[in-house]
Amino acid sequence: MNQRIKDHPDLAEKFNADEARVNWHDETLWWIRQKRDKAAWLLPEWEQLRETASLIKHNVLSNLSEYLLQFEQKARENGIVVHWAADGDEHNRIVHSILKQHGITQIVKSKSMLTEECHLNHYLADNGVDVVDTDLGERIVQLAKEPPSHIVLPCIHWKKEEIGELFHEHLGTPKGNADPQFLTHAARLSLRKNFLERKVALTGVNFAVAETGEFVVCTNEGNADMGAHLSDVHIACMGIEKLIPQRKHLGVFLRLLTRSATGQPITTYSSHFAKPRKGQEMHIVLVDNGRSAHLGKESFRNALKCIRCGACMNTCPVYRRSGGHSYHNAVAGPIGSILAPNFDMRANADLPFASTLCGSCSNVCPVKIDIHNQLYQWRQVLVKEGFTPRAKTAAMKAMAVTLANPGMYKIAGKMGRIAMRAVPGLVNNKFNPWYNQREMPVPPKESFKEWYQKNRKS
Amino acid sequence: MTRVGLFIPCYVDQFYPQVGIATLQLLEKLGCEVFFPMQQTCCGQPMANSGYEHLGAGCNENFVKDFASFDYIVCPSGSCTLHVKDHLHSARDEHAASQIRSRIYELSEFLTDVLKVEQLEARFPYRVGLHQSCHGQRGLMMSQMTELVAAPFSKPVQLLKLVEGLELVALNRKDECCGFGGTFCVTEEAVSVKMGKDRVADHEQQGVAYIAGADMSCLMHMEGILRRKGSAVKVIHIAEILNSVIDEPAN
Numbered sequence: 001m002n003q004r005i006k007d008h009p010d011l012a013e014k015f016n017a018d019e020a021r022v023n024w025h026d027e028t029l030w031w032i033r034q035k036r037d038k039a040a041w042l043l044p045e046w047e048q049l050r051e052t053a054s055l056i057k058h059n060v061l062s063n064l065s066e067y068l069l070q071f072e073q074k075a076r077e078n079g080i081v082v083h084w085a086a087d088g089d090e091h092n093r094i095v096h097s098i099l100k101q102h103g104i105t106q107i108v109k110s111k112s113m114l115t116e117e118c119h120l121n122h123y124l125a126d127n128g129v130d131v132v133d134t135d136l137g138e139r140i141v142q143l144a145k146e147p148p149s150h151i152v153l154p155c156i157h158w159k160k161e162e163i164g165e166l167f168h169e170h171l172g173t174p175k176g177n178a179d180p181q182f183l184t185h186a187a188r189l190s191l192r193k194n195f196l197e198r199k200v201a202l203t204g205v206n207f208a209v210a211e212t213g214e215f216v217v218c219t220n221e222g223n224a225d226m227g228a229h230l231s232d233v234h235i236a237c238m239g240i241e242k243l244i245p246q247r248k249h250l251g252v253f254l255r256l257l258t259r260s261a262t263g264q265p266i267t268t269y270s271s272h273f274a275k276p277r278k279g280q281e282m283h284i285v286l287v288d289n290g291r292s293a294h295l296g297k298e299s300f301r302n303a304l305k306c307i308r309c310g311a312c313m314n315t316c317p318v319y320r321r322s323g324g325h326s327y328h329n330a331v332a333g334p335i336g337s338i339l340a341p342n343f344d345m346r347a348n349a350d351l352p353f354a355s356t357l358c359g360s361c362s363n364v365c366p367v368k369i370d371i372h373n374q375l376y377q378w379r380q381v382l383v384k385e386g387f388t389p390r391a392k393t394a395a396m397k398a399m400a401v402t403l404a405n406p407g408m409y410k411i412a413g414k415m416g417r418i419a420m421r422a423v424p425g426l427v428n429n430k431f432n433p434w435y436n437q438r439e440m441p442v443p444p445k446e447s448f449k450e451w452y453q454k455n456r457k458s
Numbered sequence: 459m460t461r462v463g464l465f466i467p468c469y470v471d472q473f474y475p476q477v478g479i480a481t482l483q484l485l486e487k488l489g490c491e492v493f494f495p496m497q498q499t500c501c502g503q504p505m506a507n508s509g510y511e512h513l514g515a516g517c518n519e520n521f522v523k524d525f526a527s528f529d530y531i532v533c534p535s536g537s538c539t540l541h542v543k544d545h546l547h548s549a550r551d552e553h554a555a556s557q558i559r560s561r562i563y564e565l566s567e568f569l570t571d572v573l574k575v576e577q578l579e580a581r582f583p584y585r586v587g588l589h590q591s592c593h594g595q596r597g598l599m600m601s602q603m604t605e606l607v608a609a610p611f612s613k614p615v616q617l618l619k620l621v622e623g624l625e626l627v628a629l630n631r632k633d634e635c636c637g638f639g640g641t642f643c644v645t646e647e648a649v650s651v652k653m654g655k656d657r658v659a660d661h662e663q664q665g666v667a668y669i670a671g672a673d674m675s676c677l678m679h680m681e682g683i684l685r686r687k688g689s690a691v692k693v694i695h696i697a698e699i700l701n702s703v704i705d706e707p708a709n
Contacts, residue, residue: 009645009646009647009649013647016652315605321653353508353642353645354649355639356640356650357593358596360603360633376506379507380510393510396508400505403517404519404520406520409468409500413468413471417472433645433647438682438683439682439685442473443472444476446475447472452482452496
């Protein structure tokens with residue numbers, strides 16, 4: 001996995017070294033955003049659905065402990081083994097302990113951003129367990145030894161020619177064959193073997209229903225079902241915020257999820273798991289990992305409504321031009337930028353600044369998270385907590401003093417404009433990040449205020 | 459007569475006085491009594507969006523002192539208007555601050571919503587692309603946004619349609635951000651420039667002579683990119699277009 005070595009601006013700059021790739025990345029994601037728009041417009045009640053979903057999640061977050069206990073009780077009655085994990089390490093240990101009980105060293109796993117967040121694959125690899133990711137995109141980034149760059153489209157940054165090379169190397173496909181259908185078939189054959197051989201399947205959870213103790217897993221490839229149905233042991237891992245109160249609420253979320261994610265009316269497979277089939281063991285691991293603390297932060301609580309559709313990434317003009325890895329976090333993009341500082345403020349202090357605050361993310365969000373407002377709020381928190389370069393703080397203080405003082409402002413403005421005209425090299429140099437790729441504005445001889453003084457003020 | 463306090467943002471004052479002049483003349487033409495408080499400076503947004511909202515008290519108190527007495531405060535910038543609307547507070551006089559928050563308007567929304575302008579004597583015979591700045595558009599809701607399933611409208615377009623000879627083009631991405639973003643334009647230089655280049659390219663592909671907008675900051679960013687590449691496309695603030703009576707806008 002890529003270790004974070006630099007901040008978002010540096011990683012984004014690296015991504016931008018290849019402009020053709022940035023164009024392609026941007027256009028691909030914009031195409032998905034447009035598919036989302038078309039799907040949304042087909043439902044006249046779209047905005048009402050978003051509001052309803054937001055309110056249901058509001059109810060969940062306000063009563064989370066009760067819903068969790070209800071879910072636990074119902075799931076146990078259904079014969080599911082329920083585990084609680086306070087953090088990522090405990091989650092990883094629980095999963096590993098289940099495998100150890102069965103003497104298992106090989107598992108299949110369908111997509112779960114929670115396990116990415118907990119770095120489960122690494123933990124299991126370190127403990128001698130081989131994990132095969134069965135979602136095609138996840139499999140590709142796994143073979144490439146990379147983390148996913150997008151929560152719904154994990155390898156959206158890979159071109160088919162590159163995948164052809166990767167498969168040639170790992171799956172023995174003919175060199176130079178980049179036909180998507182052929183490559184998908186090769187992956188399918190390889191994964192089929194894994195599905196048939198491996199006795200334990202791990203899946204994520206999209207929605208868990210408190211009322212019934214069941215959970216729903218949504219995939220487009222049916223890989224979660226292949227794993228779960230062929231396995232002796234099914235382990236499902238979920239963040240505690242994935243709950244919804246009742247089964248009837250599913251309709252709201254299933255209609256929103258995939259329309260927002262890919263523009264499909266519904267996921268190809270929305271599979272309900274209520275209890276283990278005869279002879280099978282079913283476990284569910286409920287993971288906190290910072291969520292309770294997050295719930296306690298009033299300004300940021302809404303972020304826990306997220307259903308992981310990825311719409312905010314597809315629409316984000318910054319994400320489209322900086323790539324998922326520039327966010328150095330399991331969940332990238334706008335939503336990742338407001339979730340990540342909850343886990344580690346220091347490591348993720350750069351992320352809330354990786355936005356123009358354009359607000360498009362909040363508008364596409366199917367559960368109406370006020371993402372751009374939270375980005376703004378996070379900036380205030382991070383500065384107050386001291387996670388800003390001293391030079392920036394000093395510059396801001398100087399600016400605040402100048403701008404608050406009409407006399408100083410007038411003099412500074414005039415001097416600045418004179419200097420820009422007389423000694424353009426003062427600002428038109430390589431130390432000015434505006435000037436590197438843009439011309440500076442041409443300073444006028446007089447400001448509006450000076451004009452007004454001369455022409456209107458008598 | 460409507461008493462209007464004119465708020466000219468700091469960077470417009472310093473770099474684009476013609477936008478302030480056009481705004482003033484336009485408002486007067488439309489029958490407003492316009493006052494320009496000479497002690498005004500900045501709304502404090504540059505600090506606030508960088509995480510230093512707590513350093514904005516000086517700017518805030520200034521603003522309240524300058525603008526407390528007006529029926530309306532009008533500003534030719536959606537972004538600065540939004541900042542005042544959302545974040546202006548005062549330890550000395552919070553009542554006045556709250557009055558200002560509810561009385562401040564971006565120029566084009568003031569023209570459509572308060573003055574209810576339905577005709578203009580303006581002529582601008584050029585092909586124009588409209589850049590819908592994010593803060594005005596999504597923050598002040600100056601137009602329908604592509605993300606939302608809602609009836610279409612646009613306050614700036616409504617006004618531009620009153621201008622004789624103006625040919626408004628349709629863009630491929632009608633409300634994509636230009637990448638300016640305040641300090642974002644320097645802290646995230648690579649992405650900011652790329653966004654600006656893409657935004658400009660959309661307009662250029664439609665063969666525009668001018669990129670118009672209600673926010674000079676976005677236009678300043680795009681102007682920097684246009685001039686660096688030697689493009690013939692120019693940027694222009696909507697106030698200049700709405701105030702133009704001659705063929706060539708004032709430079």
